[in-house]
Amino acid sequence: MKKRAFVLIQLFFLLPAIIFAQESINNFTIGGVQKLNLKRNALYLNINGEFPQFIKVYNSKLNTMVDFPETNVTTEAYLNAYAQYGFSNKLNFFIDIPFKWLNHYNPNINQENKGFGDIEFGASWQAVGSSLSEKTLGLRLSVTAPVGEHSNLSPFELPLGEGVWQITAAAAGMIPVNSFSVVYFLDYTLRTKNSADINLGDQVAGMVAAEKELNTDWGNFSLESGFELSNYFDNSLNGTNLPNSSEFAAHIFGGIGYYYRSNLRFSFTMPFTVYKIDGWLTDYSAILKIEYSLDIKN
Numbered sequence: 382m383k384k385r386a387f388v389l390i391q392l393f394f395l396l397p398a399i400i401f402a403q404e405s406i407n408n409f410t411i412g413g414v415q416k417l418n419l420k421r422n423a424l425y426l427n428i429n430g431e432f433p434q435f436i437k438v439y440n441s442k443l444n445t446m447v448d449f450p451e452t453n454v455t456t457e458a459y460l461n462a463y464a465q466y467g468f469s470n471k472l473n474f475f476i477d478i479p480f481k482w483l484n485h486y487n488p489n490i491n492q493e494n495k496g497f498g499d500i501e502f503g504a505s506w507q508a509v510g511s512s513l514s515e516k517t518l519g520l521r522l523s524v525t526a527p528v529g530e531h532s533n534l535s536p537f538e539l540p541l542g543e544g545v546w547q548i549t550a551a552a553a554g555m556i557p558v559n560s561f562s563v564v565y566f567l568d569y570t571l572r573t574k575n576s577a578d579i580n581l582g583d584q585v586a587g588m589v590a591a592e593k594e595l596n597t598d599w600g601n602f603s604l605e606s607g608f609e610l611s612n613y614f615d616n617s618l619n620g621t622n623l624p625n626s627s628e629f630a631a632h633i634f635g636g637i638g639y640y641y642r643s644n645l646r647f648s649f650t651m652p653f654t655v656y657k658i659d660g661w662l663t664d665y666s667a668i669l670k671i672e673y674s675l676d677i678k679n
Contacts, residue, residue, distance in 0.1 A: 406674040407513055410592050411603050411638040411648040414564045416555040417517050418507040419467035422677045427463040429670035437663040444625050446660025454486040459498075470507065475523075477501040483539045492539045498529040499542040501549075509554065513562075518554040521568075525549065532576045544575040561593040564607075582614035582627060590634075603638035603648065630657040636668075646672045 406425065408417045419425055435455055437446045449455075458481070465475040479498035485491070503523025510517030529542020551568035566588050572581040590607025609632040615622040636650030650668040657663040 405643055406646050406672050407594070408674075409672065410564050410590065410605050411636045411646070411650055411670065411672075412564075412588075412590060412605050412607070412634060414555075414566050414588070414590070415465075415505065415519055415521075415553050416562070416564060417510060417513055418470065418473045418505055418519055419465060419674075420676070421467050421469050423467040423674065424677055425463075425465045425672070425674045427461075427670065427672050429461050429463075429668055431459040431461070431666050431668045433457050433664055433666040435664045437657075437660045439658060441625070446658050446663055450487070452488050454484075456482070456484040458482040465505070470511070472507075473505040475503060475505065479529075481529075481541050483541070485539060490536065492537055494530065494534075494539040494541055496530055496541050499525045499547070500528050501525040501547075503549070513555070514557065516554065516556050518552060521549070521551040521553065523549045523551075525570075543572065543581065545573045545581055547572050555592075561591050563589065564592050564605075565589050578618065579623070580617045582616050584611065584613050586611035601640040603640075603646070604636075605638075605650075606633075606635040608633045609652075628658055631655050638670075638672075644674045646670075648672070 408419060409415055409425065409427070413427075435449050438449050438453075438455075439445075440447045460480045462478045462480075463475065465473055467473050478500050480496070481498050482495045484493040501523050503521060505519050505521045508518045508520050525543075525547035527542050527544050527546060529540070529544075530538075531540045531542045531544030534540060547570050549568055549570040551566060553566035554564070556563045556565075566586075568586055570584040570586075572583055574580050586609065588607060588609040590605050592603065592605045595602040595604060611630050611632070613626075613628040616626040617623060632652050632654050634650060634652035636648055638646050638648030640646050648668075648670045650670070651665060652668070653665045654663045655661060
């Protein structure tokens with residue numbers, strides 16, 4: 382009887398380890414770049430909140446960026462839930478679900494809205510590399526569904542989504558260099574027509590960053606800094622480009638992450654938009670993130 386009880390107690394404490402063995406989250410940088418696909422049956426979860434602050438805004442009448450008016454108040458917050466599952470070592474599936482709180486006030490009107498934005502889902506294929514000690518390259522293909530509220534809005538409501546289907550092809554990976562790694566991504570997004578028959582311009586973006594893992598007496602940390610360039614091409618209507626509808630931007634960012642456990646990481650990242658359309662230092666954000674990973678064994 383005592384022996385049976387002892388075995389049951391052992392099974393009780395070993396069960397979580399049998400079902401949910403730890404899986405490292407080093408496959409992702411704190412900035413969100415995937416360096417390597419998850420192994421088979423691994424699950425990665427990421428919840429992050431972003432809080433932007435605006436220094437300059439675009440003035441459509443003057444066709445230029447201007448200082449943010451003192452009479453205006455803009456409050457925006459984004460909560461994103463991301464999950465990725467390792468169907469195999471080569472093939473992963475992922476989904477990204479955003480939730481938005483928006484409030485734009487000026488002396489003429491107060492506009493606000495909250496709810497889910499457009500949801501992205503897709504797959505990632507590991508083309509090069511099988512460990513974080515070597516060069517890696519992953520290819521991603523995703524579809525963004527226009528589920529965010531966009532049409533039939535009142536003058537007091539802000540859109541939560543683009544209102545169009547989007548298809549994104551991307552490449553991302555890493556190159557080990559001595560004591561740190563160079564990480565990168567490049568993507569192209571094809572955007573379709575919205576409810577007003579306007580063909581939204583496609584987007585292209587690329588990023589390069591340096592990442593370093595630190596093991597200290599105070600714990601284990603991730604450091605990352607880099608820059609990103611992005612461009613939205615002109616929108617068009619009936620084959621004619623709409624004036625002043627393109628948008629080029631350059632961003633720099635830095636961040637730090639802390640490993641509470643090998644499969645649980647907290648991080649803080651701050652991106653700055655150093656150039657947008659024709660303005661310098663237009664906005665910045667604070668991003669708080671919690672990442673968790675586990676290995677679901679059969």
